[in-house]
Amino acid sequence: MTKLEKLYSIIENSREVGVKLSKDVLQQVEELEEGIIKEEILPALGNDIAPRLEPIKRDLVLVVEYHPGEPISVALSRKTKISEIMGAKTLTPRSSTPVKSDEEPVEVEPHEPKKHIENTTKGMRVTFPDGTVIWYRQAIDTFIDALRKIGLERIPEVGIIHSDFNLVSKEKRPTVPGRIWQHECDGWYIYSNISNVTKKEDLKRISDYYHLGLKIEDGKPE
Secondary structure: OOHHHHHHHHHHHHHHOOOOOOHHHHHHHHHHHHHHHHHHHHHHHHHHHHHHHOOOOOOOEEEEEOOOOOOOEEEEEOOOOHHHOOOOOOOOOOOOEEEOOOOOOOOOOOOOOOOOOOOOOOOEEEEOOOOOEEEEOOHHHHHHHHHHHHOHHHOHHHOOEEOOEEOEEOOOOOOEOOEOOEEEEOOEEEEOOOOHHHHHHHHHHHHHHHOOOOEEEEOOOO
16 A cells, blocks of 8 residues: 555545544645655656657646546646746655765864764745745755745846855856765756755745745744
């Protein structure tokens, strides 16, 4: 039984025994359902579709309408980005990769005992005015997907600089063994070696620049 089948089984069993799920639980179920679809269904679907789209030499958005037990309808939208379709919720599977060196870091004898640092990251949740919620357990995934929805090509104009590199650019910072400065996504390099506080500040600055009205909060999904 897949994760999605187990989730639906839990919901159905609750209904059968007369357990009424609260609004908060239903919201968690919806977020979990979307997460499973994003992580398991969409990558496989994308792999099936990609070879058929290769001959096409223009940007396009395909809209798939699915209702359980009914034939699938596929339509071509005149829009060129999913974010341009009102009410559409992006469930794009993660496609960013850390930019790192292939060399192994050199082991150096520490001059003082290593300290254990408690991981206190609070995570991050970004809500767009159209209702889209981007929220992963890792703040960097939320950060990058939020930038993708805004449009990576729009970010350089804001002029956010980290260590002499634009937050989003076509310029790759030279790699260093054992360090990750950037993530590569859709042909762009996103500067990711920044704190969660800075990530939130950057999103706030981008939101203010383009008047996006983003709601940026701390928190991790359960």
